[in-house]
Amino acid sequence: MTERAGVYARISEDPRATELGVTRQRDDALALVGLRGWQHVGTWQDNDIAVLSGDAHRPGYAAMMAAVERGEVTRIVAYGLSRLWRNRRERAEAIETLRRHRVSVSLVKGSDLDLTSAAGRGVAGLMGEFDTMESELKAERVARAAQQRAEQGKASGHVLYGWRRERTRNASGEVVDWRDVEEPQQAAVVREIVDRLLAGHSLRAITASLNDRGLLPPRAALRQATGHDADAAPQRWIPSTVRKLAVRPANIARVRRGGNDDFGPASWPALVDEGRHERVCALLTDPGRRDRGQDRGPERPGARRYLLTYSAVGSCGGCGAHLRVITRAGNLLYACTADRGCVARRMEWVDQLVEAVVVRRLQEPDALRLLTRDDAAARAARERVAEIRAKLDRVADRYADDEITDAQLSRITARLRPQLVEAERDASRAVRGVDPALVAGMAGEHAQSQWNALTEVSQRWALLEAMGVRVRLLTGMPGGPGFRPESVDVSFVDPAAEQAAAQ
Structure with a gap:
């Protein structure tokens, strides 16, 4: 029976996308197919793709292996075995697939490998190990040279943007x-x-x-x-x-x-x-930018749509939960995120009150002091969060490597999770300072126009956070039409004092 030959070509690096290397490989492989009198059923190639890691996406290789699975190919022709595989796992899996479908390999610079026999598979495995070793030795040399450049203060690889x-x-x-x-x-x-x-x-x-x-x-x-x-x-x-x-x-x-x-x-x-x-x-890297658990708030306050939602700036005066926005009778309302829904206030009115209080505070003689806080407490809190998260990551890795049992994982996690929650709470209470050069103009008689110039909600929120503004929607207030300013408490906190009081 005439062999149905599929040609495969691959080059690891072709930054200019000339495809000269894969073209040479393809032409030499097609010449071998013609010389041996085989039927050519397809050509597949991958250009500028390295495969040592084993996780590179190779469209050409994937299509060829799919053809093998469909029984369309009985022999693969390549320039060299390393063109097919460099990674041990990928090579072993492919050899097994080719054995199962009774497909062998022929090399332009090499010999025929009968993968239907144990000897042929063994030779292919041994040859492949030398290909892998060659690549790994090169990788070690490259890594050492990169380390040397780093020690000399030089960049490795291409020049960085900037x-x-x-x-x-x-x-x-x-x-x-x-x-x-x-x-x-x-x-x-x-x-x-x-x-x-x-x-x-x-x-x-x-x-x-x-x-x-x-x-x-x-x-x-x-x-x-x-x-x-x-x-x-x-x-x-x-x-x-x-x-x-x-x-x-x-x-x-x-x-x-x-x-x-x-x-x-x-x-x-x-x-x-x-x-x-x-x-x-x-x-x-503020923990407040991460997923907020049960609150389901936005992950990035920098992309926020509303001034007081899902942050320490706004809260329910009844239970202390974050605020969210709901729609009622066509109006947007700030509301408690807790299931029982302690309180709700019309967003437009609350924002106007917050603006009036903040602008008035910015017009006071000592306003700039609020904007030049020491970041030490916030930085320490964030470092504590990062430290606990790193511990959890290491524990997860040890569990994945079977170094600890299920019971040990549960016990360690049960101890670290409460610590992480508390550390993130501390980090959210610690208010960052804002670059004085950017906010120097905010304080003084022009505070209102400066506030109006902050066109993004995220900018205004950042200013509130930097000033230590805390807005609480108070519960237990008498109902009725209109807005009662006394139902909203706007205050300015000192981060260190607030954190000490919470402990």
């Missing part, structure tokens, strides 16, 4: 060294992102602004700068990209690699000073 690379060449034109210097337009974008976040703008609003102005996001900008087709990369910013740019240690010229490994000062210039970097990191 800088451009200047290369030093020898007489032969070979690159012998390089340095990264500031790229003015990109650096300005990074600083703008940090400034706007500290001013209370939402990630969503910043992202929309960057897209509206037609600015290229990092990957597309890199491709353009290196002479590649920028259109091959995503052309639009997304909130997660904006967030990553804002919090990366590179902004303050720190080199980090492999998680929390901090190799110290970088050789490139900083784009943001350390104080502002710490503030924006605190903002974006």
